[in-house]
Amino acid sequence: MTDSPALSGDRAPVTDVHAHLLLPAMHAEVERRAPAEVAAAADLERRRNGVESLQASGAMIGARIPKLTDVGARLAAMDEQGVHRQWVSVSPNHFYPWASEGLAGWVASETNRLIAEHVARAPDRLVGLGVVPLQHPERIVEYLDDAVLGRGLAGVEISSFAGDVELSDERLEPFWARAAELGCVVFLHPFGCSLDERLDRFYLSNTVGQPTENAVALSHLIFAGVLDRHPDLKIVAAHGGGYLPFAIGRSDRAWHVRPEAHRCEHAPSTYLRRLWFDTVVHDPVALRHLVEVAGGARVLMGSDFPFDMGSDDPITLVRSAGLPIEIERRILGENAEALVGSRVRA
Template sequence: MSDTISLCEHRQRKPIPVEQRGRHLVVDLHCHLNVMAAAAVIRAQVSDPPDPLRFMSPASKAVMKQLFGQIGPKLNGVTERIADMDRLGVDVQAISPSPGQYYYFAPPELGREAARATNDGVAAAVGQHPDRLVGLGTAPMQNTEMAIAEMRRCVKDLDLRGIQIGANINRRELSDPEFRPFFAAAEELGVLVFLHPLGFTHGERLAEHYLDNIIGNPLESTIALSHLIFGGVLQDHPGLKLCVAHGGGYLPGYWGRMDHAYRAREDCRQHICCEPSSYLRKVWLDTLVFDKVQLDALVRSHGADRLCLGTDYPFDMAEPDPVGFHDQLSEADAAKMLGLNAAELLGLKVTNRAAR
């Protein structure tokens, strides 16, 4: 009985008041914070953690070293972040952990400790500017029971509004039966699950030219989302609030091929009863696609109701003009994609609108 009451409380969490400063409410659903306390937890007990840059050439690694030196204050804190939000016209950032802080490789107990430190750090950052920042947490996905418990703590105790997960868990697909209870719990809680990759698992051919990120990140999301669709996770959990970074990878631009396979082959119909694209269109995507023609194509094929502005702040692969990038849209579509869709997902309530 107590668990049922707790879940009801989670679903009825209070809206977060935010202020709209411009023509539209602008909510950045895709931006990151590095929590140094969590990194220290891992360093203290893991002498040789996996290298997230292992599939990058020496030239790309050199650029990354320089980049982290430049963006460190923005990635690790909030002071410069707020100034940048004002400059970019962003009212609210939904900050999620830097993808390098998943720590799925750690033993479960250590992973839980690091996840708690990460989530406490995100909550503390939000507490400094609760009118400008909302938080997405992380979960120790290497142990599903622990992941669910930490997700519930994020929602109940820290008032975080979602959980960011990787595109695979130690090279295991998200459709693995072991992870089903996690998605069931997220659906029941009504909490946003933000799927964000960290390079490509088989990036041996992508070392040069930063291809591990340029091609690898969207490809990793494409594979993960395909497994969630064909594996039946989205069919079995129709109320799951799933948002996929980087415009959902390549799947939204080539969904016809998987629909054809569904019609032509019985092995593509093992766990689903409808065309794969029907599940794809129930997922939210961010708008980090960098080209307005591609953005228009997303609106036509996916619908403005399921698209949310995302920048990937503060990395160099971020959208430099998030509001201007959407200026060719209709007034109604722009309002939804710039902020209203994300506000609904995150439980935000506009308390004041600037005069137009």
């Protein structure tokens, strides 16, 4: 592969850890195998998002299909942004949290295969993240191994919850233990928000729903002591961790005064420095605060490529935050390199 503009000159490589892939053929097969369940899920999405938002999203995604499916279009867009590497994960609509055990296992295996095939077309530029069937905890380790050991992916993407499975669920303990053992990335990216119809207008399903789900999921991890039991976990939270890093003082207060909230070893704010966060916060002031509470080594540049709620120019967002140059350099690429190591070395 010839050198791209992103690789030219003496600049350190820039990594975008939040970029998506769409799998239309796989979705069509899911529709064929489970038509009633797909229809029910679509109805839930209509209720959660509202017709106006679904129509706008459909048009937006339709215009961006090449960037979501074609490696050449992806690389061209990366070059335009000045991005050397992307971590590629599926669009969260491919989580299928309602799927039965058999279908969910097939989806996980097929997704991992397709992600691996996509990134293999540009292995010096792309790093893949697979999926696991979160709603079936007894099968998760199997598909984590499939993604990381079987397909050579850097980790997996998970939602904030699936069915009755919250991230504090004791049934997930083998998954956390195995992820820590493998040293792989677990990318937390919600799909949908359980507030449902309360967010069905003004695109609140995304603007409010996504940061809410991030905050809830991370709070389950922290208060349940998951990070105490598995300190080597590499959990990367999309959307800057949602609301949690910006309201963490309330969590600390609960930990101090409420016995039922005192099940983790330390105040919740201390765990922000055991997690990683992307920069999809849309505001340089918010980014500076995120760096302040989590640390410069724990923030990674992300864009939510190529969706409209992402950042068209993620590098400029980082550089506009007025951070020390060494912190800026870490966020733009060094922190991602440290997380996945040789998997991203060309």
